[in-house]
Amino acid sequence: MRSNPAVLSSYSLHRILLRFRHTLSSQRPAGFIIPMATTEDSLRQALADKQSTIDASGNAIRQLKTSGASKSEIDDAVRALNALKLEKTSIENQLRASISGDANGSVVSRDAFRQAVVNTLERRLFFIPSFKIYRGVAGLYDYGPPGCAIKSNVLAFWRQHFVLEEDMLEVDCPCVTPEVVLKASGHVDKFTDLMVKDEKTGTCYRADHLLKDHCKDKLEKDLGISTEKAAELKHILAVLDDLSAEELGAKIKEYGITAPDTKNPLSDPYPFNLMFQTSIGPSGLSAGYMRPETAQGIFVNFKDLYYYNGNKLPFAAAQIGQAFRNEISPRQGLLRVREFTLAEIEHFVDPDDKSHPKYSEVANLKFLMFPRDEQMSGQSAKRLCLGDAVSRGIVNNQTLAYFIGRVYLFLTRLGIDEERLRFRQHLPNEMAHYAADCWDAEIESSYGWIECVGIADRSAYDLRAHTDKSGVALVAQEKFAEPKEVEKLVITPVKKELGLAFKGNQKMVVEALEAMNEKEAMDMKATLESKGEVEFEVCTLQKTVTIKKNMVSISKEKKKEHQRVFTPSVIEPSFGIGRIIYCLYEHSFYMRPSKAGDEQLNVFRFPPLVAPIKCTVFPLVQNQQYEEVAKHISRSLTAAGISNKKDITGTSIGKRYARTDELGVPFAVTVDSTSSVTIRERDSKDQIRVSVEEVAAVVKDVSEGRSTWTDILKKYPAHTSASADE
Structure with missing residues (x-):
């Protein structure tokens, strides 16, 4: 063996490693894991390094065998190799846990838990697949007796917690909505998902879901991928909502993604409107849609509700009702369905004063928050004091924060585990151009983090859109005790010049210009005067355009006014009742042994408040x-x-x-x-x-x-x- 220094070197290395592991194991308690890096990237690097060491060890053992080493020497080297493999398994389990959030690092256990919950729910008639005797319809479910009782209890508590305690005005509007209303709100043109088709069978799939599934499967199951590839896949997941049809199609082709059922090639992505279309009246000439949300019924009634409230702001209107979305390929069971119950609040407030008189009641609440800066820097959600988040500018204003706090109290009192509830701030690429701030209450389930409540400061966009389309001014007034000289910002787009420059996109450019706040407008004015043109981002077009001096007039005018007329801002908490209930099922479910110990008994620990x-x-x-x-x-x-x-x-x-x-x-x-x-x-x-x-x-x-x-x-x-x- 001395005639082969390379083999001796490898063998000596393994002897040293074996002695080191023996010494270490004698000094640590049973079950102790050698401390390793805890971040996903470092775990992937540790796994790659461990695999390299295992490969080298395997080569060394083969050299030992060919060189005629003794059996005891080979056995020692094999034991060292097996120990390395055990350490590799430990890293893999830690990596799975880091990816999935499962304490056991097991994706399978999440699936098994979910199946146990769903089996119990269906067997005890909490829910029933709709039209079951006719093989059902994807994305449609019936609530059975206990499910109906829980839904009724949740809605009763929602009314008590929000409508009664906040003195809201509750309305009930039709599910069938005329096309003109949804045209004004933007749903007819923009309420779409990108769809792909199996080129041979014609089966439709949602394009972003296919790409999302591919990335998540690679991250969860292919633990050996490089840190660079993992970073690429995580980046795609982070910007998925911001990908254009062309970018989405390019990624699907790059990764060789095919139809899940047949493995056939897929078409290029194209937009599909999610609203169910219908006609109103026997002639079929009056187009309508089944509403995709309940909010528009409140917005179009603003003038009457404002009068009913004594022409005073702030006030809130609320509505509970069915909404409909023609999902391309419903999945995730009860979480993504085609007909569902929404409970929505539209809180109308003066845009110049978004304080809230009851803000102090929630300011000291502390819970998991996930601001956009933490998301973009790769950090995790942290427990923050709500008042601190407002004072630091993380949450835009008091009224938005007040509703975040009230939503937290509502969900935790229902029985949602506060350790599995977080409030995630929308990233810039998720926010509409008119939104001032937006947070989602996300609840962790076996499917991962699920958005169940959206709390958004929608600015004045909705009321302005319906004012423009209907010609009815949806505004509020503040009367002055004495006339005031006020300076008003006046933005006047020159539609002729904009039409020549942007043609079919003129309307969206005009809307974006008119939506500028004072600082943005005055900065644009200064740049136009000094340079003659300015680059301007139009969010609805998802691109930057060049605005020239002759395309817009920006000025400030002084006037004496007896009253201030303004369009209120809207703070909107929107609750997906079905999603909340499903997460409540998972958070409440556990199993315990029978007295005899021969079987596991299912239990739902519903609080009395919601128990059926x-x-x-x-x-x-x-x-x-x-x-x-x-x-x-x-x-x-x-x-x-x-x-x-x-x-x-x-x-x-x-x-x-x-x-x-x-x-x-x-x-x-x-x-x-x-x-x-x-x-x-x-x-x-x-x-x-x-x-x-x-x-x-x-x-x-x-x-x-x-x-x-x-x-x-x-x-x-x-x-x-x-x-x-x-």
């Missing part, structure tokens, strides 16, 4: 007297407004508990005498003893949040029963 049934009533055994008491208790619960269900079947009490735990029922009353009964709490399985006449009051207090279960335990004697459990 608040209480079940069980006679311990089939007994006429006990059944009469059970009926009496049920009637008293119903009279108190507490939803309940009797179960007088002859099955064991443990099985009856398990059956209702799976529905998320928080309390169970067991009748085992005619004078007093037990009340069992679902998650702790603690039981108390109360008189028959006290049952309704106790359950009502804890269901409506006036008392906690801890309070109840202090007040009433505990009860134990070996037979009354799973």
Whole structure:
């Protein structure tokens, strides 16, 4: 062996490595992992380095074998190689965890968990695929009895938390909307997704979803890709919403993405309008659409609502209703559907004063926030104080922050885990040109982070758009005690010159010029006067154009006015009720062993606030007297407004508990005498003893949040029963 220095060097290296690992393992506790870099990029680099070491070790072992090394020497080198492979597996698991957010680093476990939740939901009729006996229709689902009850409870709490507490004006507008309304709002021209077709079968797919799936699959499953390639894929995911049809098509071709089902080639991407079109009246001449959102019904009614509110700002209008989007290829189960319930608020406020009188009530809240700077620098969401975020300019204004805080309280009181809830600020490429700021409440589920609520400062765009199209001024007034001399910004686009220069894009350029704030306008004026032209970004065109001096007039005029007439700004929280409910299902679901330990029992830990049934009533055994008491208790619960269900079947009490735990029922009353009964709490399985006449009051207090279960335990004697459990 001495005649081959290269082999000796490799062998010596492995002997040193083996001794080092032996020494290290004797000094650390079992299960200890050698500290490694924690970022995804460094983990990928560590994985690549480890693979190189493994390859070199494998080559060294082969050289040992060909050189006639002893069996013990080869065995030592093989053990060292196996140890390296174990370390590689450990890095792979850490990398999977970094990518997926799964503590176990397992994508499969997320899928298995989701399947367990969905199976339980469908089996217990929380939801049913619509038109199931006819094989159903993708993206359409029915709510079964418990699902309906939960949805009703969520909406009732939404009304109480927002409409009643904020003194909002609630409206209910038609789902069928005339084309002219949606033309003014921009939906007819711009409410599109890019679609591709299987060139042989004609099956349609959403282009960005195919590219997104490809990038995520490569990042999650191909752990050996280089850090440079991983960075490229992550960059594509970050700018996906900003890719043009041409750029999207180029990436699909570059990565060789084909139709998922057939592997056939795909067409170039082209826009598809997501609205369901219809006609109004028998002639078919009046075009309409099923509304894609509920907001437009509020905007077109602004003038009447403003009058109803005594011509005072600020005020908010709210609406709950169905919305419709003709999704290209619905997926993600209940999260992406073609008909869904929206609950939307339009809070109208003076653009010069976006303070909020109740802001101090939420300013000290602290929760996960994900500002755009952190996103763009590759950092993660951090727990921030809402008041600090406003004072540092991260959140644009007090009113927007107030609604962010109220949304946080709403979601966490419903039962959403605050550790899996974050507020993500829109990146510049996601924001409309007219928006001042926009945040999404995102909830983590087995599908990843899901946008469930959007909270946007939409500026005055919507009211201005409908004013221009309808000719009806949707404005507010502020009367002055004394006439004031005011200086007004006047932006006058020269439409003839703009039309010659931009032809079909003239309207969008005009809109962008008129939407400039004072600073932007005066900067443009100064540049035009000094240089004669200026580069101007038109967001709706997604490009920069050249504006010349003869295309726009910008000035300030002084006038004496008795009142100020202005278009209000709009702060819009928009809630996807179905998405919130599905995330609530996942956050509430867990499994626990039966008493015998031979099976896992499904449980939904819904808070009493949203539970489909608040209480079940069980006679311990089939007994006429006990059944009469059970009926009496049920009637008293119903009279108190507490939803309940009797179960007088002859099955064991443990099985009856398990059956209702799976529905998320928080309390169970067991009748085992005619004078007093037990009340069992679902998650702790603690039981108390109360008189028959006290049952309704106790359950009502804890269901409506006036008392906690801890309070109840202090007040009433505990009860134990070996037979009354799973």
